[in-house]
Amino acid sequence: MNKAILAASIVVAAVAIFFVYSQFIDLDFGDGGVPIIKDFVQVSENGKGRADLDDSAFQIGQVSTVQASSSELSLPDLFAKVEKSVVxxxxxxxxxxxxxxLGSGFVYDTNGHIITNYHVVNGGGRLDxxxxxxxxxxxxxxxxxxxxxxxxLYVEDVPxxxxxxxxxxxxSNIRxxxxxxxxxxxxxxxxxxSAGIVSGVGRLIPTQEAGGFSIPDVIQTDAPINPGNSGGPLLNMRGEVIGINSAIFSTTGQFAGVGFAIPSDTMTKVVPSLITTGSFKHPWLGVSGRDMTPGIADRLNLEEPRGFLVMEVVAGSPAEQAGIRGGNQEVVIDGVPVMLGGDVIISIDDRTVRKIDDILVYLQRDKEVGDELKLTILRxxxxxxxxxxxxxxPSQQESP
Known part of the structure; x- marks a missing residue:
């Protein structure tokens, strides 16, 4: 169990998550075809990084100069409204x-800032x-x-x-x-x-690396997303960005009807910090474990299978400092190894916790580093x- 994560284990049989950038020559998603998130990349091959730019590059310009339509648009009208903003x-x-x-992106402000996916631009090459x-x-x-x-990304001297x-x-308002x-x-x-519908909300998908953390609150769509779509906008019919297309579930690497987009609420929170400081500090508790199951609930004599069982607590983490306890007795329940003896988190700030997703989404949407978090636990x-x-x-390099 990775000691630095706050996430439940995700097991997908014969299915993989592919982050859908496109390679120029070979579009086979075999070995090396899926982008790997390795490090925080700040300098590209062209030699420029934050230290080489004027301070004006880190100022946020005017955003949302394209006004959302007051009513839903047809697909041709929607495309005509936004096509100049997609790169x-x-x-x-x-x-x-x-x-x-090769991937996609879209214009964020009038100061030359372009939003895209990290996995599209972390290759360390020349960026255009x-x-x-x-x-x-x-x-x-x-x-x-x-x-x-x-x-x-920052582009200079663009008209x-x-x-x-x-x-x-x-x-948060999409249905x-x-x-x-x-x-x-x-x-x-x-x-x-391409067009489709919102198939689901509040999904949890794993990052490729980044210390084993997962991305919460993700939008699921059946709008076709293929290699090269990564970083492009997912739009509602009023012309507003509600997500950034990032990944697919597939057995082949090609679209199979299940795509994922990072929600616009996450962009609203994270992007300004990326522009002004180069990074974003995520609030962190420092526990790992499993969502409650009927088998675990029966073993713990709980009335219902609800909550998150803490199995490990990261040394020196906020959870350890608050006195949260991890498990100390390994057993097998329904064929799965489980570490019992730890606390069960049943609510945070008086909000019911059914599973790990509830914790992750709440931290992502509503909390900042330094905030207090009240946890109601069963011990x-x-x-x-x-x-x-x-x-x-912590970053992957800092994790225990």
């Missing part, structure tokens, strides 16, 4: 073209941004966050008329069944649109409250 992004490896990457009219500008990676798969920011919507559209560059085919059959002060989530 193609290339991460070129001149020594090995097979390692080059291509606008709708075919003009290409060299870009610098100025901020990245593997924990949410978000990154911000103001090319920088048409898209409005970020409120992803399953709403019509959505994805725009990007699948297989390098620039300016492509030896007794209910009690403890308070933890959330710390910054």
């Amino acid at each position: 193609q992004i290339t991460d070129s490896d001149e020594t090995n073209p097979l390692d080059s990457r 941004v291509t606008f709708l009219d075919g003009t290409v500008y060299r870009a610098t990676l100025i901020g990245s966050d593997p924990f949410t798969d978000l990154a911000v 103001r008329e090319k920088l048409v920011p898209l409005p970020l919507g409120n992803s 399953v069944g709403e019509q959505v559209a994805a725009i990007g560059n699948p297989f390098g085919l620039s300016g492509s649109m 030896d059959g007794r209910e009690m409250n403890v308070t933890a002060v959330l710390a910054a989530r």
